[in-house]
Amino acid sequence: MxxxxxxxxxxxxxxxxxxxxxxxxxxxxxxxxxxxxxxxxxxxxxxxxxxxxxxxxxxxxxxxxxxxxxxxxxxxxxxxxxxxxxxxxxxxxxxxxLLEMDLVQFIETKMGDSIYVNQIRPIAKQMLVALQGLKSLGIMHTDIKPDNVMLVNTEKDKFHVKLIDFGLAIPFSSATQGELLQPISYRAPEVILGLPYTEAIDMWGLGCTLATLYLKYNLFPVRCEYLVMKAMVEYLGMPSDDQLIFGMRTKRFFYTRRILKSYQGEGE
CATH class of the missing domain: 3.30.200.20 (Phosphorylase Kinase; domain 1)
Incomplete structure (x- = not known):
C-alpha cells in the first residue's frame, strides 16, 4: 500500500x-x-x-x-x-x-439585494469579451455560472470581473452530441435534448447567470432536469418538431409518437 x-x-x-x-x-x-x-x-x-x-x-x-x-x-x-x-x-x-470573491458572495455580502441593470451591464460586457476570446481559440467553457465569475478588487473597481475554473472546458472539436454538460439550472436546451451543440451553450449559461444577478434566484430549477425543461417550455414555448425528433434525449421529457407520425407523414 x-x-x-x-x-x-x-x-x-x-x-x-x-x-x-x-x-x-x-x-x-x-x-x-x-x-x-x-x-x-x-x-x-x-x-x-x-x-x-x-x-x-x-x-x-x-x-x-x-x-x-x-x-x-x-x-x-x-x-x-x-x-x-x-x-x-x-x-x-x-x-x-488571487481574486476577491465570486458573484454569489458579492450579492450576499456587498449588495444585500439584486443588482440593478446598469450594474449588470458592465459584468455582461466583460464576460462577452471573455467568451469572444475563448471562441477565437475554439474553446467552450461549459461551466458558466455565478460561482465561476469573480470580482477582482471591489475597492478599485466594484464591477471588474474575470472568468475562472477551466476544469470542464473542452475544444469545439471534442463536442459530442448527447453528452451532458453545464450545471442543471444553466444547461442549454440543446444539451438537455441531446441535440448537436456549439459554443452558443456558453452564451446560454451567461444569460442564466445574468438573470440570477437580477432576480437573486436561479431562473431555472437547480436539481431536476425535467423541471428545467418544463420551465423552458412555459417561458419560451415548445421546441420545434425537428428538435424533438432528432434530440437523443427527447423521450426523457416529451411523448413523441404523435410528432414522429406527423413528421413521417410529411416526408411521404
Whole structure:
C-alpha cells in the first residue's frame, strides 16, 4: 500500500521547482479538492492555489486548456491569470492570481439585494469579451455560472470581473452530441435534448447567470432536469418538431409518437 496522504495545514509551505508558497487560509472547497490563499515567500505576493486531491485525467485536460488560453492577455480578455502548475507530495497544484470573491458572495455580502441593470451591464460586457476570446481559440467553457465569475478588487473597481475554473472546458472539436454538460439550472436546451451543440451553450449559461444577478434566484430549477425543461417550455414555448425528433434525449421529457407520425407523414 502507498503512503498515507499528508494533511495540508495553515502555515505549511508548498514547494514548486522555483517558488515557495505559504498557506495562509483555505478559501474554497469542492469535489476536486480545495483552494488556498497563499503567500509567495520571496515577494510576499498573494496568490490562489487550487489543490487537487488526486491525479486524474481531467487534471491533464485542465492543464491543456490553461496552456491554450495562456496565449490571450488575461486582463484584456477578463480571464483569471494562471502562473504555474506543480506537484507537491501527492497533490497537483495550480497557481492563479488571487481574486476577491465570486458573484454569489458579492450579492450576499456587498449588495444585500439584486443588482440593478446598469450594474449588470458592465459584468455582461466583460464576460462577452471573455467568451469572444475563448471562441477565437475554439474553446467552450461549459461551466458558466455565478460561482465561476469573480470580482477582482471591489475597492478599485466594484464591477471588474474575470472568468475562472477551466476544469470542464473542452475544444469545439471534442463536442459530442448527447453528452451532458453545464450545471442543471444553466444547461442549454440543446444539451438537455441531446441535440448537436456549439459554443452558443456558453452564451446560454451567461444569460442564466445574468438573470440570477437580477432576480437573486436561479431562473431555472437547480436539481431536476425535467423541471428545467418544463420551465423552458412555459417561458419560451415548445421546441420545434425537428428538435424533438432528432434530440437523443427527447423521450426523457416529451411523448413523441404523435410528432414522429406527423413528421413521417410529411416526408411521404
Amino acid at each position: 502507498g503512503a498515507a496522504k499528508s494533511q495540508l495545514i495553515l502555515g505549511q509551505i508548498l514547494q514548486s521547482s522555483s517558488t515557495q508558497y505559504t498557506i495562509i487560509e483555505f478559501i474554497g472547497y469542492g469535489f476536486f479538492g480545495k483552494v488556498a490563499k497563499c503567500q509567495v515567500n520571496s515577494t510576499s505576493e498573494l496568490v490562489a492555489i487550487k489543490i487537487l486531491d488526486t491525479f486524474q485525467q481531467d487534471v491533464e485536460d485542465e492543464l491543456s486548456m490553461l496552456s491554450k488560453i495562456s496565449v490571450l492577455d488575461p486582463d484584456q480578455f477578463n480571464l483569471v491569470k494562471f502562473h504555474e502548475r506543480f506537484e507537491y507530495s501527492s497533490y497537483t497544484c495550480y497557481v492563479f492570481e
